[in-house]
Each structure stands twice: as structure tokens, then as C-alpha cells.
Amino acid sequence: MDTVIECLDVVRVFQSRSKLMKKQEVKALNGLNLNITRGIVFGLLGPNGSGKTTTIRILSTLLTPTSGQAKVLGFDCVKAANKVRGKIGLILGGDRGLYGRLTGEENLKYFAALNHLSRDASRKRLKEIIEMVGLTTASDRLVEQYSRGMKQRLHIARGLLTDPEVLFMDEPTIGLDPQGAQELRRLIPQLVQRGKTILLTTHYMSEADELSSQVAIINHGKIIALGTPSEIKRSFSRIAVCEVICRNSEIKAIDEVRALQGVQQVSVSTDGPVQRLTIQVLPGTEVKAGVKNVLGEGNIESIIMRDPTLEEAYLSIIR
């Protein structure tokens, strides 16, 4: 298998000083090991401060690791950084990272110049990419006049500008309206079909589930779960889920369900007289009988065990 992105025992420590000038250290990555093969979308999930963004910064050569080795397409991100830079695209989110006093097109022209695109290549590529991200009518307006979603589209355009082999997408749909987010989610599989490899971080679990062929969950700077989304849900998840649709259940009865052995969490949604209970239990726990007993079999319309969603699995893993 062709490994495109490789991290070997990568450690990254940030140092700072407190107000009393005492040295403080934060270990953002604590021996990260990662291998990503060519032509897939790899989802990197984790809570804030877990090391996702630091990983992307190291792989995009914006940050050097404190120790360990990071490689992209076989090139060391520190020793052969220039070779890496010519083959990657980085898509960030947020309001920063763009020149507000330039138009959208001028921004892209500048970044094309930084990436050694010739005048003709730049002109052609800019036209394609501006159309691809839906900024044709706004490309001659100053970026400071853009909405959040438009700026995000421009971030995406910049990342795709050089048609890179490897794309790093750090929460790419943040700020996009549902239509824009859907368009990007449609674009990503097309990019993969063209042979690109994508490392994607996102807080939207449904997005990671839909797009990623491999997922890793990172916490405290280390990978704590790795596999396909299905493997994450089945093998790594620390919960199983029981879905119950019932009628006329009292609060007292629901509290008794919470107290059943093996039950971790019960969440309730109500639609008139119908209630849906989502009961998270420890894997292997037989809970159906207990629930039927507490709620009354006559009140239960359906009761099934299902695999957790990626979000439920993720939350159970990082808790």
C-alpha cells in the first residue's frame, strides 16, 4: 500500500511563561503514530486541544515537531519541507488568512504567484477554481465585504489552487451554509477519485462518517482509536445503544430506566404522547427485558439494539 502521510512518534511541545515568568509546557502531541494511504479521505476527530490542528500544521510544514518524524509523499516535513510544500494544499477556516483589502481574485492571484504558477496557468486555473467554489459574481469584490461563508469558499479555492496531491482540510465546512457544505461534501469524493489524499478534521460527525474511509480519534496528543467508521462504532465504542419508542411513560419510570444495571445515559425526545428513549449501555449488557419491565410492555411500540452513531461512539471513547 502506498503510504502518503506518515507520522512516527511525533511529539510537539509548546513552551510559554506564566505571569511570574515560570516556564510552562503543553504537550500538544505525545507520540503520534499515523499512516495514511493514497487516495482516501482520512478523518481525524478529537476534542478541542487534542492535537488535530497541530498535526495538520506539522504535516503542512508550518510547525516543526519537537521530536519524531513526519513525512508527506515520502518527504520529511522538516528536512525536505520545500518538496512537501509543492505538493500539498491547506484549507483552514475562519476570518483570518485572507487579505481583506484585496478582491477574491487578487487573493488567489497572489497565492498562485507564491506557488510559481505562470501567468497563463494562473489565469486559467483561477477561472476554473472560482467557478468551482461558486464565487464567480463576487470574485472582483474586496474580501472584507465577503460573508463568512464566502470567505470559507475562498479558503477552499486557495487550497485547491495548485491541484495538489495531498489536501489538508481543517474544519472546511465551518461557516458554510447547508448548500455550500453539501457542495463541498460532493466535491470531496470527486477529488479522491482523481487520486488525491485528504486529511480532514471536523467536529461534524455525520460529515466524517459520510466522507471518511478511515477515521482516527485523537485525544491528549495520541491516537486512541483507529479504523473505518464501522470499526470505530463497533470495536472501539464503549457503548451499545437501545432505541425505545413508547407512549405515556412517566418521568419516574424513565428515572428507573436510568438506574438499570449497565445503563450509562438516557436521553428522551418527546413528540406529543410518543417518546423516543435513546439508552446508552455498556457493550454486552442485556437491557431490553429491564426496560420492558420498567416501562410496561404495553406502552412500548418498538425496542431495538443498534450500533452507536459515530458521534455516540466518539463521545463514549473520549469521555
Add this chain to the structure above:
Amino acid sequence: MYNYFIQAYSTYKGLFYWLNWPGYISNVFLRPMVMVLTYALLGRFALNPDAARDYALGVGVYSMMFILVGAISQSYTYDRFQGTIAFLFISPANRMVNYLSRMLLHYPNALIVFAFGFGTACLLVDIDFALVNWWAFIISIVITAASIAAFGQAIGVFAIASRNWMNTFGLILGAFIVFTGVIVPLSAFPPAVREICKILPMTNGLIATKMAFAGGAFSNIWSPILREALTGLVYLGLGYIGFRVFEKVVKRNGALEEDLMN
């Protein structure tokens, strides 16, 4: 070459915050006119007609310092504040080309500043042009402006590292009006201080400019012009080294990552 000009245009328009009608007119036209006129009149009426000429020339050249160092250093700082310099550092861009492109379009503003400032003084204060060695005068202004632009690059790199262009700029302005012969003649300082003054940009250029204005021959003027040019090259080189070191340091200590996340 095309990419060089694109980078020059983009960094000029994208990062020069005085590039709006009120900012440009006041900094490029009004300020130098008022400053030069003020000092020229001061010289004329407080001292003598020769002082009016010397002050007009000195403050005219000093005005170039204001527009070049102020504009270039703010450009560097805003590139960091806006989070855009990170995208330069992850690109395969030629760092020397990008560094040199940042001063290109500010340079003509310096010449406009000098022309308007000095020109105003000439119109309103009686300055005698009879002896001017015009080619030497123009060359000394052109080279002095380039030297100051090169110095602006070095200060810009310092400003981006310290995240503050205004404090640095203020210090530079104060120091340069005193120590480069703009108002205070170098002969007023002890020998050791005079030597330090000579390694500052503007000092040698101003000597050459005044000599050319007084009708000095090229054989006398080429020496301070050459020293000024070399001074500028040294600062340009130091600025470039600083730029490369800055990139390495922020990648090691993660300072740009903090900027992007804040």
C-alpha cells in the same frame, strides 16, 4: 518576473493601510509639505538662508524615511496579524523574491514625498538653485531612497517579530532626526557617536545630496553615495537574514499557530 510583480502589488495593496485617499494624501503629500516648510522657515528666520536650504533638504530626505519605514514595517506586521504570512511559509515561494517584492511599490512614494516636500519649500522659501549639479543630486536622492527602503525592510522584519510596528517606528523617527544630520550637524557629536551616525541610512546620502545641491562635482560626491548604497545593501541583507530566521523560529516555537488560533 510576473510573479514578482504580483507579489509586489498584492503586498502593497493588501497590507499598506495608508492606501486610502485620506491616508495617502496626508502621508505622501500634506505631511512632507508641512514638515519641510516648517523647518525651512525656522531655518530661514531663526538662523540664515543657508540653514533654510539645509533644513529643507534634510527634512525632505527625512520625510522619505517616514513614508518608507512606516509603510513597509506596517505591511510586515499586518501580514502577521491577518494570519496570511503563514501561507507564504507553507508555500514553495522563493523567499528572496517575496522579501524584495515588499518594498517595490513603496519606493516611488518616497520620491513623490521628497518632490512635494522639497518642492513646497522651494516655492515658498527663497532657495537658490543656481549651483545644483542636477545629475548628482538626482542620483543621490534615488540611492538614498533605495537605502532607506532597504532599511525599512530590516525594520519590517523586526516589527513582525516584535508584533508592533508603531513603537519601533516612533523610536526610529526620533533617533533619525537627531543622528543623521537632518537638523543637527554631525560635527556637534563626539567622534565615537559620529562613527555610529555614519552607519545609519540617510547620513551619507544626505551629505551627498547637500554637496550636489551646492554644486559639488561627481568626484567628490561618489564616495558618500557609494557608502549610502553599501549601507542600504547591508541592511537589506540583514533584513533578509532576519526574515529567514523569523520563519525558522516561529515554526519551532509555534508562535504563528497561536496567532492563527487566536
